Amino acid sequence: MSDSIRVEHLSKQYLLGKASQQTMLRERLTNFLKSPFSKENSVTDTLWALRDVSFGIQQGEVVGIIGRNGAGKSTLLKVLSKITYPTSGRVMVRGRVASLLEVGTGFHEELTGRENIFLNGSILGMKQREVEAKLGQIIEFAGVERFIDTPIKRYSSGMRLRLGFAVAAHLDPDVLIVDEVLAVGDAGFQKKCLSVMEDLRKGGRTVLFVSHNMAAVENLCSRGIWIDSGRVRQDGPTHEVIESYLSSFAETQQSASDLSAVEARHGNGDIRYTGISFLRMDGQPQLVTRSGDSIRLRFHYHAKKTIPYPSFGFRLLTEMGTLVTDTSTWHHSLDIPEIVPGDGFLDLEIDFLNLLPGHYDFSLWITGLSHVVYDGVEHCAKLEVELANVYRSGRQLDSRSGIVYFPQKWNLQGLRGEQLSRAEEPAEDEREKWSAHRTQL
Numbered sequence: 001m002s003d004s005i006r007v008e009h010l011s012k013q014y015l016l017g018k019a020s021q022q023t024m025l026r027e028r029l030t031n032f033l034k035s036p037f038s039k040e041n042s043v044t045d046t047l048w049a050l051r052d053v054s055f056g057i058q059q060g061e062v063v064g065i066i067g068r069n070g071a072g073k074s075t076l077l078k079v080l081s082k083i084t085y086p087t088s089g090r091v092m093v094r095g096r097v098a099s100l101l102e103v104g105t106g107f108h109e110e111l112t113g114r115e116n117i118f119l120n121g122s123i124l125g126m127k128q129r130e131v132e133a134k135l136g137q138i139i140e141f142a143g144v145e146r147f148i149d150t151p152i153k154r155y156s157s158g159m160r161l162r163l164g165f166a167v168a169a170h171l172d173p174d175v176l177i178v179d180e181v182l183a184v185g186d187a188g189f190q191k192k193c194l195s196v197m198e199d200l201r202k203g204g205r206t207v208l209f210v211s212h213n214m215a216a217v218e219n220l221c222s223r224g225i226w227i228d229s230g231r232v233r234q235d236g237p238t239h240e241v242i243e244s245y246l247s248s249f250a251e252t253q254q255s256a257s258d259l260s261a262v263e264a265r266h267g268n269g270d271i272r273y274t275g276i277s278f279l280r281m282d283g284q285p286q287l288v289t290r291s292g293d294s295i296r297l298r299f300h301y302h303a304k305k306t307i308p309y310p311s312f313g314f315r316l317l318t319e320m321g322t323l324v325t326d327t328s329t330w331h332h333s334l335d336i337p338e339i340v341p342g343d344g345f346l347d348l349e350i351d352f353l354n355l356l357p358g359h360y361d362f363s364l365w366i367t368g369l370s371h372v373v374y375d376g377v378e379h380c381a382k383l384e385v386e387l388a389n390v391y392r393s394g395r396q397l398d399s400r401s402g403i404v405y406f407p408q409k410w411n412l413q414g415l416r417g418e419q420l421s422r423a424e425e426p427a428e429d430e431r432e433k434w435s436a437h438r439t440q441l
Helices: 025-034 073-080 113-123 128-142 157-170 187-202 214-220 238-247 428-440
Strands: 003-016 045-058 062-066 088-093 097-100 175-179 206-210 223-228 231-237 256-258 271-279 295-303 311-318 323-328 342-350 358-367 373-386
Touching: 003 073, 003 206, 045 073, 045 088, 045 206, 045 231, 062 073, 062 187, 062 214, 062 238, 073 088, 073 097, 073 175, 073 206, 097 157, 113 128, 113 157, 128 157, 157 175, 157 187, 175 187, 187 206, 187 214, 206 214, 214 238, 223 238, 231 238, 256 373, 271 358, 295 311
Parallel strands: 062 206, 062 223, 097 175, 175 206, 271 373
Antiparallel strands: 003 045, 003 088, 223 231, 256 271, 271 295, 295 342, 311 323, 311 358, 358 373
């Protein structure tokens, strides 16, 4: 299959304090209107927004572009959309390109919504009858029927976004380039956007999608490109790229917490926790944990003397102190005859972590026969759980959705009215993981 987009050694340099000589006419006009009396020879510094970026995207691929603010994502999309020229390198985009990079991009303020639809269609090279055939769908999708003959300058930012996306998506582009379209608009509109982009993918169209909503990127895109400081940091399967990206700034959660020097604890101290490690199932450090992930908790200890029948346990709490779970080896009927003096550890494997994104605190304890308390240390380690596409919907879950989530399905067959399809069931591997976890409990 031929490449729909080909980028070879692309670089883009901005001259700070001076309008670049390699800008499009629209950029020059914009810069002049912002600062009509600025001196063009006052160069204070240079900024490389992109450095030696290369990749290819095949026809029909939906690719997510992720990265921090200022990483160069928007500059890349502007070059691909031919809004600005590259400083060096080569870009090839095959077919008709529609882009929505900012709210209201490409609209003429004095023209009505209807007139702007025809204007955008002509820019894309479409004939009037082609635009007319799509006009009703565009207006209905955008939800601006009452205001379609009102000048765009009177539209709210949400109305502009809805109309802009509707125009970009419905005028039969071969390549759709979208930058943070889900950052504005209500949940219903976001669902529409994801549905349209999924239809474009199924229709063999190419979509480039920039978003900070990792669930939406993971749901929609089979491939991810991580841009960092103007360079391609990673290019590969979406899940792997997102995991690496989140790991790069996972500051709250460490792969291990040293508890040996913690003094604020209770118990007689004959055996104490010395650390807790967050590991993958293969035993390697887990720097980022996402909803639905598997995780191995390794509890390190040091015993001063032989300890008969100890019970190791912990409590997991939210940041606000709400108890999530209180569990131990005793709950699982794991009788440990004795612990000999010295260092050791024990592991707790969780196959399916059904926590919603958030920060969680660990409180640890070790008890023994006759209710003796050997060690107790409160709020001694933190677990940060990141967002994942747990419902295969691209919809973002946060603290307002509660503490935990469950694999589930909705059956809409009993609704009266228009025939509705059943909501999708959890993926097969997700059901298997949940079944195994439930059996263990």
